[in-house]
Amino acid sequence: MKKIKLGLFPKVVIAIVLGALLGLVAPDVLVRIFKTFNVLFAQILKFIVPLLVIGLVTPSVARLGRGAGKMLLAVMVISYLSTIGAGFFSYGCASALLPNYIGIGELTASGEIGKEFLPYFTLKIPPICDILTALVLSFMLAVGMIFTESSALRKGFDELESIIKLTIERAIIPLLPLYIFTMMCDMSATGKLSAVMGAGVKVIATGVALSICYLILQFLIAGAISRKNPLRCIKNILPAYFTGFSICSSSAVIPVTLDCTIKNGVSKEIAGFVVPLCGTVHMCGSVIKLMTTSIAVMIMCGIEINPALIANFVLFQAIAAIAAPGVMGGVLMASVGLLESILGFSPEQTALVMTIYLALDGYGPACNVSGDSAIAIIIDRIFGKKQKAEAVVTDIE
Numbered sequence: 001m002k003k004i005k006l007g008l009f010p011k012v013v014i015a016i017v018l019g020a021l022l023g024l025v026a027p028d029v030l031v032r033i034f035k036t037f038n039v040l041f042a043q044i045l046k047f048i049v050p051l052l053v054i055g056l057v058t059p060s061v062a063r064l065g066r067g068a069g070k071m072l073l074a075v076m077v078i079s080y081l082s083t084i085g086a087g088f089f090s091y092g093c094a095s096a097l098l099p100n101y102i103g104i105g106e107l108t109a110s111g112e113i114g115k116e117f118l119p120y121f122t123l124k125i126p127p128i129c130d131i132l133t134a135l136v137l138s139f140m141l142a143v144g145m146i147f148t149e150s151s152a153l154r155k156g157f158d159e160l161e162s163i164i165k166l167t168i169e170r171a172i173i174p175l176l177p178l179y180i181f182t183m184m185c186d187m188s189a190t191g192k193l194s195a196v197m198g199a200g201v202k203v204i205a206t207g208v209a210l211s212i213c214y215l216i217l218q219f220l221i222a223g224a225i226s227r228k229n230p231l232r233c234i235k236n237i238l239p240a241y242f243t244g245f246s247i248c249s250s251s252a253v254i255p256v257t258l259d260c261t262i263k264n265g266v267s268k269e270i271a272g273f274v275v276p277l278c279g280t281v282h283m284c285g286s287v288i289k290l291m292t293t294s295i296a297v298m299i300m301c302g303i304e305i306n307p308a309l310i311a312n313f314v315l316f317q318a319i320a321a322i323a324a325p326g327v328m329g330g331v332l333m334a335s336v337g338l339l340e341s342i343l344g345f346s347p348e349q350t351a352l353v354m355t356i357y358l359a360l361d362g363y364g365p366a367c368n369v370s371g372d373s374a375i376a377i378i379i380d381r382i383f384g385k386k387q388k389a390e391a392v393v394t395d396i397e
Contacts, residue, residue: 012358015181023188028117031189034182036119041179042347043125048172049337050127050134053320055164056334057138059157062145071383075274078375079282080318082218086284087314089217090210090291095305097206098292102199102299117186130341135319168333176358183351199300200356207292211285211367215241218284218374226381228265233377236263237370244366253369254279261373266380274379278372283321285367286331290317293356294339297349313342331364332357 023031129137145154216234223230240257254276261271291314298305320334332354339345339353 011177012180012355015177016184016355016359019181019184020188023185026185026189028189031117031185032120034185035117036121038179038182038186038351039119039122039347041175041182042351043123045172045333045336046340046347047125047127048167049333050129052164052168052333053134053337054138054141055157055160057135057320058142058145059154059161062142062154062157071270071273071379072277074382075277075375075379076281078378079278082282082284082371082375083287083318083321084314086214086287087291087318088311089214090207090288091295091310091314093210093213094206094292094295098203098296098299101202102296104299104302117189127337130337134337135316139319172333176354179351180355180358183348183355199296200359203293203296203356204359206296207289208363210292211288211363214284214288215367215370215374218371219377222374222377226265226377228377233264233373236260237373240373241366241370244369245362253365257369257372261376264373264377266373266376267384270380270384271376274376275372278375279369281321282372282375283318283331283364283368284371286364287314287317287321288367289357289364290331290335290353293353294343294345296356297345297353298343300352301349303344303349309342309344313338316342 026034141153141157144150145157216230219230219234219237222228223233237257237260240253240260243256244253257279258271258275261275262268266274294313295305297303317335317338320338321331336350336354339350340347345353
């Protein structure tokens, strides 16, 4: 018989349920053991994140430079603007909507009546640098490799990328459900669980609604620029949206997205260039999900929402999202350091963001891949006529 393999989503659900139930009856000794693992794993995450950014962002940007051109520049600029637009859109909507049905400081208030469990020991594992330093270093190295054409250095970073991806896929991601389990157990034992679970459903529903609204906005803009019917374009992209929702991967949906994009009247050449590239640099849905969840945690913990810090977070997080492709939960992993370094989240608050973020992972990739098609429509409008003219000249020659 074939072994049944559970994906990350069902594992997270099981971890949430088991942690919540066990926390109600577990002795203090067991809860403190779980707390010890939770604190240790948080330190490991903090250590790995700068390496993840350096190891994944650097070769990704270096590869983009190989085919540098006007179309490449246009795709990257539009993708980045769309990603930061998603961040500011979700920030504005979430900060206006969530306080209406999530209590301000309710998590802090619920924790005051419970007891605190301390780990048996702590182990400090300082990262090699902070996340912002890693981002700047990554771009400096990538641009340097593009201009110097350093094949040896590029090969070294390709191998580092493989090591980082292996570490994330074989060690960090498999341990995430256990990390969430220990956190849920601690929250259940301290009496904070009811506030978190009640708010979690509302946060996820808000994120889904905002991602759909932003996707509609993208196609309205694409339709206006290309003079295409946006409703028909949305209808054609639905297979890619639902595929992304079900398998929770932007990369795996590329063939479906390509087919849907071509049905929207985009040439095969431009669709074949834009869709795979946007799978690397365009993460609007994942950014909406992360921003909505982060705002919710700030509200629940009574953290003041500073617009300047949020703007800083959005701009850098859109860059960090480049590290996401090919790694399950990559946008989340690439943003952990930013949550702590820019927004000032504690490891416990970061873990709470991770729990709600991973509880329904599909709507982020679904919005990502559907938005890729909208960008392809715009690029086809800008470069399509020129490309067809060049093809005619080639045929004549």
